[in-house]
Amino acid sequence: MSPARPDSASVAxxxxxGTHATIHDVARxxxxxxxxxxxxxxxxxxVRAEMRARVEQAAAQLxxxxxxxxxxxxxxxxxAMGVVLPDLHGEFFSELLRxxxxxxxxxGLGLLLxxxxxxxxxxxxxxxxxQVDGLMVMAPELDPAILARHMPRGLAxxxxxxxxxxxxxxxxIDNRAGAAAAVAHLAAxxxxxxxxxxxxAGNLDALERRxxxxxxxxxxxxxxxxxxxxxxxxxxxxxGESVAAGTLEADAIFxxxxxxxxxxxxxxxxxxxxxxxxxxxxxFDDIPLSRLVSPALTSVAIDIxxxxxxxxxxxxxxxxAAREGFLESTSTGADETxxxxxxVRETTRETDRG
Amino acid sequence: MSPARPDSASVAxxxxxGTHATIHDVARxxxxxxxxxxxxxxxxxxVRAEMRARVEQAAAQLxxxxxxxxxxxxxxxxxAMGVVLPDLHGEFFSELLRxxxxxxxxxGLGLLLxxxxxxxxxxxxxxxxxQVDGLMVMAPELDPAILARHMPRGLAxxxxxxxxxxxxxxxxIDNRAGAAAAVAHLAAxxxxxxxxxxxxAGNLDALERRxxxxxxxxxxxxxxxxxxxxxxxxxxxxxGESVAAGTLEADAIFxxxxxxxxxxxxxxxxxxxxxxxxxxxxxFDDIPLSRLVSPALTSVAIDIxxxxxxxxxxxxxxxxAAREGFLESTSTGADETxxxxxxVRETTRETDRG
DNA sequence: CTGAAAGCGCTTACAG
DNA sequence: CTGAAAGCGCTTACAG
Numbered sequence: 001m002s003p004a005r006p007d008s009a010s011v012a013x014x015x016x017x018g019t020h021a022t023i024h025d026v027a028r029x030x031x032x033x034x035x036x037x038x039x040x041x042x043x044x045x046x047v048r049a050e051m052r053a054r055v056e057q058a059a060a061q062l063x064x065x066x067x068x069x070x071x072x073x074x075x076x077x078x079x080a081m082g083v084v085l086p087d088l089h090g091e092f093f094s095e096l097l098r099x100x101x102x103x104x105x106x107x108g109l110g111l112l113l114x115x116x117x118x119x120x121x122x123x124x125x126x127x128x129x130x131q132v133d134g135l136m137v138m139a140p141e142l143d144p145a146i147l148a149r150h151m152p153r154g155l156a157x158x159x160x161x162x163x164x165x166x167x168x169x170x171x172x173i174d175n176r177a178g179a180a181a182a183v184a185h186l187a188a189x190x191x192x193x194x195x196x197x198x199x200x201a202g203n204l205d206a207l208e209r210r211x212x213x214x215x216x217x218x219x220x221x222x223x224x225x226x227x228x229x230x231x232x233x234x235x236x237x238x239x240g241e242s243v244a245a246g247t248l249e250a251d252a253i254f255x256x257x258x259x260x261x262x263x264x265x266x267x268x269x270x271x272x273x274x275x276x277x278x279x280x281x282x283x284f285d286d287i288p289l290s291r292l293v294s295p296a297l298t299s300v301a302i303d304i305x306x307x308x309x310x311x312x313x314x315x316x317x318x319x320x321a322a323r324e325g326f327l328e329s330t331s332t333g334a335d336e337t338x339x340x341x342x343x344v345r346e347t348t349r350e351t352d353r354g
Numbered sequence: 355m356s357p358a359r360p361d362s363a364s365v366a367x368x369x370x371x372g373t374h375a376t377i378h379d380v381a382r383x384x385x386x387x388x389x390x391x392x393x394x395x396x397x398x399x400x401v402r403a404e405m406r407a408r409v410e411q412a413a414a415q416l417x418x419x420x421x422x423x424x425x426x427x428x429x430x431x432x433x434a435m436g437v438v439l440p441d442l443h444g445e446f447f448s449e450l451l452r453x454x455x456x457x458x459x460x461x462g463l464g465l466l467l468x469x470x471x472x473x474x475x476x477x478x479x480x481x482x483x484x485q486v487d488g489l490m491v492m493a494p495e496l497d498p499a500i501l502a503r504h505m506p507r508g509l510a511x512x513x514x515x516x517x518x519x520x521x522x523x524x525x526x527i528d529n530r531a532g533a534a535a536a537v538a539h540l541a542a543x544x545x546x547x548x549x550x551x552x553x554x555a556g557n558l559d560a561l562e563r564r565x566x567x568x569x570x571x572x573x574x575x576x577x578x579x580x581x582x583x584x585x586x587x588x589x590x591x592x593x594g595e596s597v598a599a600g601t602l603e604a605d606a607i608f609x610x611x612x613x614x615x616x617x618x619x620x621x622x623x624x625x626x627x628x629x630x631x632x633x634x635x636x637x638f639d640d641i642p643l644s645r646l647v648s649p650a651l652t653s654v655a656i657d658i659x660x661x662x663x664x665x666x667x668x669x670x671x672x673x674x675a676a677r678e679g680f681l682e683s684t685s686t687g688a689d690e691t692x693x694x695x696x697x698v699r700e701t702t703r704e705t706d707r708g
Numbered sequence: 709c710t711g712a713a714a715g716c717g718c719t720t721a722c723a724g
Numbered sequence: 725c726t727g728a729a730a731g732c733g734c735t736t737a738c739a740g
Contacts, residue, residue, distance in 0.1 A: 023735095036710060038736085066734075067732090067734065069732090070733030073421075074715075105471065113465040115459060124462070129421055130423030131423055153374070266646065292616060294648050377719095387726065425718055427716090428719045
């Protein structure tokens, strides 16, 4: 209705300056109703070939692209899934996202990333309503009650490596079993005094790994000293330094993740301590890097990408179920537990090069 | 209007089953207009304290959360930025996302991820209109013309490491300078026959790095043989094997990225070739891993996270400019070039341990 | 097969 | 300060 800028010489310019053509513009140019334009673009209903041609013509001429936001409002479906992760770094997250993306893009779904910088970001979760169809939440550090309080009510969700709230399915790593396998392996290799570098207190994965390590150590009758780390290389290095200096006695180290294990490994090497000759090492996660350090790191492996893909599949199932009316109280989609396995490499076995 | 399910005993249940309370529900319960509810939640206009209290009461009682989709439709602002990346893996991407997230969450913005699996996914780009406020696109492998054809018209965007289309600003790495520095460093260290493991043909970064390497080799008067790789560890390993076998003569290797450099390094070590004693190695990117392999890899460093953060900042500026009416033809936000620097480590310098 | 109209859940001039 | 109404750009029963 507003007069077109006279200096705009282009064909059938859309309404305002800089603005996109809308479905109304296309309808007007094609001389049909907006309903028909919608039908042509969604292709479910039947439309006459001539109508289709005219609409497609007009759309091409105007450079029309449907507005995803408007569409999702009227269809009550956004085509995106929210991913809520703790502060991201390292290969664990790129692997997880990679797996999620693989499955999501197969289904034509987008991924909306939200990072929780230790707690901050929680309030943005509720704001995700209407922006995503569901949520995948990984928050191993968070008090479940706090997390629960911030979850947008009624939004389908699946929890990764943290305790599920409502009937939401969860994907859990069997941390106990993995840690126990690591310690049993070290004991079988002759270790007598194992140091466990744990994850930060309050982290669920960390707690479970520690419990598994303690159980296995008790079962094998070997000593286990726990030193709290923070999942970063530095805290592993500190332990390595202590062991090299003799402050801390150990013939084996089991770290709650690979980065700490690698930190310890580097520190020991720096001080000329033979690995695994004098001190054997096992990590957890089996990030791609573990294979590349030398000696290559023995680690408890989980298929991180597969876990991401499973999370997407579970969430998709849950969204469908919700749409078809099954209420949320029913736990749709059973929980899944991922059982890790030990990747034995050079840090736990004598190699022929001294 | 539809009769509430009689078995639902909960207080003031929202309209349909499983459905969220809307702004209308809150307005009804609070006994005010929807406009007032909106004002309370947006807090720009003045509202009486008593009104505010009643609305907040009602909202809390109903568990009301504003619908982001509806909001963004009427405000023409989604609060999300689209990130378009090539198939993601490795630390480069987690670093980039980390940097983007840092800046985006500071601004209260979300990140919507779209991965281009070599070309597939391009058609989903247009569908992003109305779902994000702007786009950050990294597509070094794509024909710029093809990319241009698929870009949603009129959506603000910034290009990373690829040629900008319209007046969109771009963030470029000075690949030539970085590669030249690497080769000059090798030549200065005494290398006479350098093998360059390039990235895949058609990749812009790869082309530029190669060009920089060739120029520097010519300038230094040393021989440079180019072998095409694919940016993955395996192709670097293959070159390492050839060098170890003597099929390929080289006293230095410059790889177009770190993963290939590490592949070569591992292969050489496996065959007992001394690094850097017999063959020196330089990589590109300086991913965190480079520091951890042994000997630690000399590499051309770029601050990847900072680059991600800059992209977000540039895009934000561009979105603001577009909103305030500066037309897209004007190139808002100057291009930025990031100059890498050489991180010298053990693969190019004799260490005291033989 | 096609169109007029209502509706998705918000925001925001426009009047009071 | 507050409310009624129009509008954001789509989709989808409902009639024809």
